[in-house]
C-alpha cells in the first residue's frame with residue numbers, strides 16, 4: 001500500500017468517528033427535548049449557545065483549528081439540534097401518511113420546496129402535482145390532500161398576487177412556510193448554442209426573475225408556460241435546438257435536458273417563500289418561534305391603517321410583511337395581508353388580535369406557524385479577539401446634544417434623538433456596539449481577498465473591506481480590478497459570512513455595485529460629488545461616507561444630508577483624517593470630531609486610523625485612542641504582504657498586527 005493510500009484510509013477512519021460523534025450528539029439532543037418537554041424549559045438559550053460556541057472556538061484554537069471552521073461546523077450542529085427539537089414538537093410528527101399537493105409536475109420548484117419541507121417524513125409522504133394554484137387549494141379543501149404548498153413571494157419578483165387572492169376566499173389555514181433558494185438554469189437540447197435560442201418557455205414568475213438575461217439574447221422570445229418543469233417537458237417534446245426552458249437543474253435532469261447556463265437570475269440571492277396550507281390550523285408549541293398571518297380590511301377613513309398597525313406596536317409585535325390587494329368588486333378599496341412575529345396562542349399576540357378585531361371592518365386569521373429562518377448562534381467577538389471581557393465604564397459618553405445646525409433636517413439629533421443602528425448581515429453598526437471593518441485597500445486577486453477574509457473573520461472582524469474602483473492620485477497607479485474584483489470580494493464575503501464594503505466612484509456604477517456589495521463607500525475625495533451623493537441616496541444599500549480631507553464637520557454632515565434627502569437613511573459616517581500643515585503623518589486624525597458628531601447626529605460614526613496615519617506603526621495607537629472617544633467602530637487596512645501591496649502598503653497592517661489590534665481593542 002503506498003503512502004497516499006494509507007493516509008486516505010486514516011482519513012476514512014476519522015470521518016467514521018465524526019459520523020459516530022454526530023449520531024451520538026443527535027441522540028442526546030433527542031433526550032434533551034424529552035427532558036425539556038417535561039420541564040417546559042425553552043428550546044433555545046442564546047446565552048448558553050454563545051458561551052458554548054466561544055468556548056469551542058478557544059478549545060479548537062488550542063488544537064490548531066481556525067475559528068471560522070469551528071463556527072461553521074458547530075452552527076450547523078446547533079441548528080440541527082434546534083431543528084430536530086422543534087420538529088419533535090410539531091403536529092406533523094404526529095400524523096401518519098401525508099398527501100401533499102403542489103402546482104406543476106415533478107421537478108417544479110414547488111415540488112422541491114415540498115420535499116425540503118417534509119424531508120424528515122419522506123417515507124410517509126406522497127406528493128401529487130396539480131395543474132394550477134386553484135387546484136392545489138381545491139385538493140386540500142376537498143380532502144384529496146392533507147397539505148398544499150403554494151409559492152407566495154419571491155425576493156426578486158415580489159408577491160404572487162394570485163395566492164393572496166385565493167387565500168382571502170379559501171377556508172384553509174397556513175400551517176407552515178418553506179424558503180427555497182432559486183437558481184434558474186437555461187435548459188436545452190444537446191449542444192444548443194446560446195445565440196441560436198429563439199424561444200424560451202417558463203412560468204411567468206421565472207421569466208420575470210430572468211428578464212435581463214433573456215433580453216440580452218438576440219431575437220429571443222419569452223413564452224409563458226403554466227409551470228417551469230412543464231416548460232422543460234415542452235422543450236423536450238419540440239426537439240428543436242432553438243428552443244429552451246428556464247427551470248431548476250433538477251427539472252432538467254428529470255426530464256432530460258442539459259444545462260446551457262446556470263444562475264441566470266437577474267438578482268443573486270434569489271429566494272422563494274412558500275406557504276403550507278391545511279384544513280385545520282396548526283397548534284404550535286409556544287417555545288417554537290412563530291409567524292402569524294392575517295387578512296384585514298380597515299374602515300375607509302383617515303388614519304385607519306395607522307390605528308390598526310399601532311396596535312401591533314403597543315403589543316411589541318414585529319411586523320414582517322404588509323401587502324395590499326384590491327377587494328374584488330370594490331374599486332380602489334383594499335385588503336391588507338400582514339405577517340408578524342408571534343403565535344396567536346400567546347397572550348400578548350391574542351390581545352393584539354382582539355384589539356385588531358375592533359379596529360378593522362373585517363379580519364380573518366390565516367394561522368400561526370413556525371418561522372422557517374432560525375437565528376444562528378454567534379460567538380462573542382471578545383472571545384474571537386482572544387481578549388477577556390471588555391472593561392466597563394472606562395470612557396466618558398459625550399455630553400447631552402447641543403442644538404443642531406440649521407438646514408440639517410434629517411441627520412441632526414433633533415430629527416431623531418435616538419442613535420440610528422444599521423444592520424448589515426449579522427453586524428449592527430451604531431448604538432452601543434463596536435464593529436471592526438477590515439481588509440485590504442484594494443482587491444488584488446482571489447487568493448489575496450480570501451486570505452484577508454479568512455483572517456478578518458478569525459479575529460472577530462465583522463465586515464470585509466476591499467476597493468475595486470480605486471481613486472488614485474496618479475492616473476498611472478493601480479486603479480483596481482473593477483467588477484472582476486467585486487465578484488472576488490463578494491465571493492470571499494459569502495464564503496466567510498462577512499458583509500462587504502467597497503468604494504463606488506461614479507453615479508453610473510452605484511446600481512451595478514449595489515447588486516454585489518452590502519455597503520457602498522463614498523471616499524474622501526468624493527465627499528462633495530453631489531451627483532454621486534444623489535445616486536447613493538436612491539440606492540437601498542447603506543452608505544459609508546468618508547469625511548473629505550478638506551471638509552468641516554458641517555460640510556460633512558451636509559453631504560450625509562444629501563444622501564438622506566434622496567431617500568436612503570442608512571448612512572455611516574467615517575472620520576479618516578484631514579489635511580493639515582503636518583507632514584509626518586499622511587493626514588491628521590481629528591478625534592475631537594467624534595464626540596462632537598455624536599452630539600450633532602444620530603448616525604453611526606467610524607474611525608479609519610489607516611488613511612489618517614499613512615504609516616502602519618501608528619495604526620494601533622490611533623485605533624486605541626479612537627476607541628476612547630466613543631465611535632461605533634473602526635475601518636482598517638490589512639494585507640497578507642503589505643510590502644508588495646498594490647496600494648496603501650505602508651499603512652496596511654500585517655496579519656499579526658491586525659490580530660494584535662483586535663486583541664487590544666476588544667481586550668480592554
Ligand code: PEP
Nearest residue numbers: 441523524525546576611
Ligand atoms: C480607502 O478606503 O481605500 C480610501 C481610498 O479612503 P479615503 O477615501 O478615506 O482616502
Ligand code: MN
Nearest residue numbers: 441637647648
Ligand atoms: Mn486605501
